[in-house]
Amino acid sequence: MDKILVMLAGLAAIAFIIWWFFGQHKVESAEATLDDNQQTIDIHVDGGYSPEHIVLKQGVPATLNFTRTDPSGCLDHVVFTDFGINQELPQGQKVSLKINTTQPGQYQWACGMDMFHGQITVE
Secondary structure, X not given: OHHHHHHHHHHXXXXXXXXXHHOOOOOOEEXXXXXXXXXXXXXXXXXXXXXXXXXXXXXXXXXEEEEEOOOOHHHHEEEEHHHOEEEEOOEOOEEEEEXXXXXXXXXXXXXXXXXXXXXXXXX
């Protein structure tokens, strides 16, 4: 009986891991707000990024405001390889990053360990 319970627990753990890494998860998307020819958006960092997908207008200066409440070390940096940004995100502090919107396209960001991701679409 013990072997059956251990086997069932192991199968449940494997199923959870497969769902966590390969399952379809809802992605929160948002457009930046425009004010005086400037676009801004607030991103909450807690177990990931919210919103995870951001739409920006091409050619309008953009600022992303990250606020990290998650205590894990994985999310203590945000990395935009396309823009050459590797910024520390101190817990409980708002960090503002200027994003270049001159070129349309899709740009990725990730945590320092490349486990959590986000995307910017400039259109």
